[in-house]
Amino acid sequence: MPEAPVIEGARHLHSGKVRDLYELAGGPHDGRLLMVASDRISIFDFVLDTEIPDKGEILTRMSLWWFEQLRDLVPSHVISADDVPDAVKGRAVVCERLDMFPVECVARGYLTGSGLLDYDATGEVCGIALPPGLVDGSRLPEPIFTPATKAELGEHDENVSYAAVERTIGASDAASLRDLTLAVYARAEEIARERGIILADTKLEFGRSGDGGRIVLGDEVLTPDSSRFWPADQWQPGRAQPSYDKQIVRNWALSPESGWDRASGEAPPALPPEVVERTRARYIDAYELLTGQRW
Template identity: 70%
Template structure:
């Protein structure tokens, strides 16, 4: 979640549905997350006194695809995203500080919310790729490069790269697509020293997570991270969610086979159904997407839960 000194204005991408949260005031809703800050009540004042300048980040069950928020949501998805992020933050504490202050949150959002330090976010999507797919594959097919990084010839969808690469992107406005950019653009945006820090941290996080996932039979193909500066310590800090099926491509290792799209632990069932004849939806039209069928919702939910359980080695009660 992008958090700066001034809270962003609420958006229409999806209202908060968590009811009144004592001590907190809703300030923003994105496609998936809702953001709150301490209010002026005694509870809110106590929150500021205890934690300083913080926000409450709540992961909803909303699911988005092709720049639309879909209906219905995926039950328990927000809990999976939050709990998996918290687990990964623990695995990474020796590499980079993170923005989590507390998981002591209102009962209405228990399990799906984190109290987080407000960060001054860098306007860069920090992407690490260890395998070739998605927008990286499209770039490679066009010119043999990804964000200006030349790659060997003969790679196909799902190929493992000789070594992980840092392929940053600009942060798009809500409803637009992020745009892959060369490292030089990051240098121009945040300065050479900070750009190198973001690159090095991103690749270090990917290397740690890729090894952890591989030990558990999961391929981490790529991941998107967001960093900001902690205004208290001045340290570059890992924010937002981290290494979830919404921000990463996870593939079952026993099914990995380069040359075609891989089965994945994310909302691919949703994307596939929306683009199938069964949905009857014309993406080129202005019509909203149709409601998701029950079986697509359930199969997607199962994949998110499987990702959590494979990676952490423990079940998640929803």
């Protein structure tokens, strides 16, 4: 994985698959966190050597737009998107320190991905029984909360039951996270649908602030990296849906053209320029369609 950039006045703390986290030193935000979205892209838990130009800025702008749409439902961790170092302007935010919950909060309105695998094996997703006969892309009777454990870099998140979340963080916080996750999904699903996009599912992260225990929405929110967005006019249950995300990269990696064997344990090879450009275009499409703003 490429090294995180050195930023004057900031101490590097941690790097994830896409984001780099720093602590600011000096100035008005001394001691606060700086979260920077890189142009890195990951598939199948590998961070690729090839980057997608502008991806970090697209994700940052999209998250900021969504945080604004959700501000009456839940506060966000963002303090400023303007007062950031020039080297990362446009792709970084100054954010509040949070005590993050060790839970990936996932809401699903449609059946696909790991939820489909669980359903095919057991008829359930995270312990929630679903009607028989559902297929890839089926709309669920109602959105469901399907939490997962947070995995270390290179590891897989694992779907868990609601009861497991209660045991981990307590019944009161578990209920709050479930209710907030479903409320955010309902708001975002309605907004996306008005723009001709289906929000199939989304992953959220919450933390508790240090100013009295508020629950705050952190990390990114409702981007193509954390959500599945499908063109509504092409939705057809029973097959994989076209999507506004990195599925182009996954499809290429799994194709004979790439020469990559997923079972080898080796990282996928460098992406061809045309795959990079098509992927960038899909991220821009998602941004423009959802926000109504031109890139």
